Amino acid sequence: MKYLLLLPIQLYWHLIPSHKRKQCIFRENCSKHVFQITKEKGILKGMTALWFRYKNCRGNYIITHTGEQTLLVTATRFVLQEDEIREGLIEKTYLQ
Numbered sequence: 815m816k817y818l819l820l821l822p823i824q825l826y827w828h829l830i831p832s833h834k835r836k837q838c839i840f841r842e843n844c845s846k847h848v849f850q851i852t853k854e855k856g857i858l859k860g861m862t863a864l865w866f867r868y869k870n871c872r873g874n875y876i877i878t879h880t881g882e883q884t885l886l887v888t889a890t891r892f893v894l895q896e897d898e899i900r901e902g903l904i905e906k907t908y909l910q
Contacts, residue, residue, distance in 0.1 A: 815857050816856055818857065819848070819852045819860045820852055823845050823848060823852075827845065837900065837903075841900050841901065843900075869890050870888040873889075874888075875888050875889065884896040
């Protein structure tokens, strides 16, 4: 049953060049994360991970610097710590 989710992810990886994919805000990109969760824990956990990432990995996020910490707040108000944010995304905000 879990192959109903794993197969489309693998097709996505093979059919869409990596430079044309949307950049994920999470350090571990969404498709790899969902693939791993589904492979290890089954389709229900995989679908839950997919829905969570779909809701949170979008634009309209805010990166804030509080003292020594850098946080990313998603549109749904989910907070990512600095070690969970994609590399390069924080530096990009310093340049703006």
